[in-house]
Amino acid sequence: MSEHLNTRIVLAARPAGRPTPSDFRIEEQPVPSPADGEVLLKVLFLSLDPYMRGRMDAAKSYAAPVEIGAVIEGGTVAEVIESRHPDYKAGDIVLSHSGWQSYALAKGAHLRKLDPEAAPISTALGVLGMPGFTAYSGLLTIGQPKPGETVVVAAASGPVGSAVGQIARINGARAIGIAGGLDKCAYLRDELGFDEAIDHRDPDFPERLQAACPQGIDVYFENVGGAVWDAVFPLLNPFARIPVCGLIAQYNSKGPFPGPDRLPRLMRDILSKSLTIRGFIQRDFADQRPAFYSEMTEWVRTGKVKYREDIIDGLRNAPEGIIGLLEGRNFGKLLVRVSDQFA
């Protein structure tokens, strides 16, 4: 592979608040050769996800931070270029965690082979991948929506939120989506079949949310935090469930946060309404993955669950992509097309 170079994007500096282009650095290196048991991958799609912002901080979250100078982490769909693992051959398409680079080595045990006939390969990073499974496992295990209940989800046109709303409807619940902008709201109602969609940029957002939830809120799938939380909180019904899988609105702020202190009020409502708040990441529910792949593939195939992708061309544009994602500029699952398949 000596005619190719591996383009990689490393963390140049830890962002102070929102990331800027200077926090990233593009490097080129020789493409490495696989050792025994390894494969050489050419990355086709890189997934950009809100959790990546957390990995750029020095503090340990549920995973270790990315070191300064290291390739930024990320889920990828890749093509096997050269294999020294018995289960893989050149041309296979796999799900890998190769990060922000155009070529990568991987151990065979860390890969999952994809069937390009079953679904477009990019969906392994979205509706049939980590975001879809986050929605599925968190909503069904923690949220437990019942027929007639009201489920609210923010960032609802994104890959997690859109799956949450559609799975809620499959379970007979009302789905209320919150998104930024009229085009996203129209998409939620007209394309995805949400019962209501509310623009959080609307100056009357809290009142509109309340009007959309005349029976209160039974499940709030929390993936944003911030001002949406303040509007949702007073509407929670007794025994409401709140799966927490993301807080994108506060990822760029470190605190301390100015008062008043909202914790005593939260605890009081947790107590007086018997609320359940539970954080999770999808790997907490790894034993549900087979059921997810089977059910979700069928829902996508039959059109019960629809999805939308927002594709950026070229790895060099990934930094702008993640910066935009943290500002809500994407519309659908954000992916970087790193290389063309079989090119």
Add this chain to the structure above:
Amino acid sequence: MSEHLNTRIVLAARPAGRPTPSDFRIEEQPVPSPADGEVLLKVLFLSLDPYMRGRMDAAKSYAAPVEIGAVIEGGTVAEVIESRHPDYKAGDIVLSHSGWQSYALAKGAHLRKLDPEAAPISTALGVLGMPGFTAYSGLLTIGQPKPGETVVVAAASGPVGSAVGQIARINGARAIGIAGGLDKCAYLRDELGFDEAIDHRDPDFPERLQAACPQGIDVYFENVGGAVWDAVFPLLNPFARIPVCGLIAQYNSKGPFPGPDRLPRLMRDILSKSLTIRGFIQRDFADQRPAFYSEMTEWVRTGKVKYREDIIDGLRNAPEGIIGLLEGRNFGKLLVRVSDQFA
């Protein structure tokens, strides 16, 4: 019953912050006569519990507030004086919810007959009653302590906390109790078998708590809130469970609460540690009551669960009792002896 008067304590005013004696008023009325299906009860023991403070506010919590001029609510053990219900006869001892008064009418369906041979009748208001069931249901259903895990509970010499720690130990977990004062801490260690007991009045309380929990905290049974929460919070392990059944430290404050705002930090930890916070009241788990009565009665009989009562003589002293309870002055389950049995 014309020779007797019913002494009743009514809510004279809604307390601003901590209750004062002038918020209560003692009245005397004729003892009423039971209608068909009712019994007349003479109250023997009145239970004083932290939840009563919430009922004195105008805001609806999980139950409606006590109206101004109305008898204050409360669980009671009473003797049937006159019965017009086929299931009860004079002399029967029953669990009722007769409130702060010396005589009361009750419908038979609202009573539970007690067996004075099985356990002292006062325990129906404590270890074998609502507080014991709060500990049992919240700890086992939400806390789910596993062998070797660390369970922390505050107000640990009280009726809920003492049961939480002892049931945690029955389940093979380490029990760390927090209480106010050296005598209470000694009682927890020496009488109840807690692994450690920490005085929250100690200036080094957070450091001592940390030293007592070298493996972190897996279950925090929240029944106080306030400063204890701040010491517990950083020690929570991934996947920790936090049943919330009380917040006595904040019952006397209305807010708004001064900053900094602790909510974003809480939400971040809920997410990064996959925490579960769930509020409950014991009636949420009503289907577990038969198992509770059976197991807890056996544990008390065999000495695996011990209890302590703090008994005030005379209904007129109930206001001072509840004021002291909210300041942590009681030592054990606080009861008012309203009348002597068979007197």
